[in-house]
Amino acid sequence: MQTEINNALKVLKEGGIILYPTDTVWGIGCDATNPYAVKKVYNLKQREDSKALICLVADDRMLGKYVKQIPFAAQSIIEIANKPTTIIYDEAQNLAQNLIANDGSIAIRIPDDDFCFWLSRRLNGAIVSTSANISGQPTPKSFKEISPDILKGVDYVVNLQKDKICNKPSSIIKLSNNGVVKIIRE
Template identity: 45%
Template sequence: MNYFQQEVEAAVDALLMQLVILYPSDTVWGIGCDAEVPRAVEKVHKLKQRPGEKGCIILVADEAMFARYAEQVPDNLGQLLAEQQRPTTYVVKGSRLVAPNLLAADGTIGLRVVRGDEFTHKVVRRLGHGLVSTSANISGQPTPAIYKEIDPAIVRGVDHVVNWRQDDEKRSEPSRIVRVLANGSLELLRD
């Protein structure tokens, strides 16, 4: 087994044990856990010092996993995914399978199909559940673009730190966020 695969397996093992991980996502470094485990989600909220009603993004592997966590899947989801030029998070009503403390106050969640990042995609695929993805910072502080900018309190506070792309100096940005409206059109929330 090569080093890449060892890091994927270690991350998945931690997630299956309902632990919180620090990992390189398809955008920025993130704090994550299984999206169906309320206890782990609570630990993420405490670590970020963030109110639970704010909601979090859930990374999914494909359209089928998207449908698992969305109360209603947009009819044009395949087209939306095919047209996206960069990582895009879709805000939709969350299903009953989502840990209740992941939902925003209005019952929505953000779902993002991971496409451009092999590591994150493999972790989500192997886990078989959605992966919470929230930036690796204390709430209100700047989002770290690279690993070495992550607050040491975050590094110490998680249960497992992925040792992949830590030396990467490529500066990343958070995803674009859009709300899916009832008619299937999109409302831009963050570009």
């Protein structure tokens, strides 16, 4: 795993994009603070940049680096969630501007996955994580289902967990600073 982390880290630091396994589905990722790399992800997915992307961070400490105010309920949700859960936070900061939604929010997940944890920790930052498909096409449930266009469009494919079958993407919950909680995807 260390070799794969080192290889992926090198690509991320050079502004490249990677294809990697997450705690949910195979993801396309880049350094979440690099606007040029984020633009490459949007271009590869053929996705409008008005549709925000998810980021992964290693832990709570790192989460605080990218969100001005973490609502009290966030910690409870993170602790009790029995499946991968992405939270949309108000007032994103220290991220590529083209990654942040028009309303200033950002979707972030702390994954339960060793590779993602160590990659984010070694990068010392957030990693974009969006499903490995062209926008509007079905999310691949396995590495074998990833389209050749995606495979050719990334700078590095992580050679781990290629036999993993993914059931579905994470749940998404929006937690506003004013206390409003909205379930976006179960």
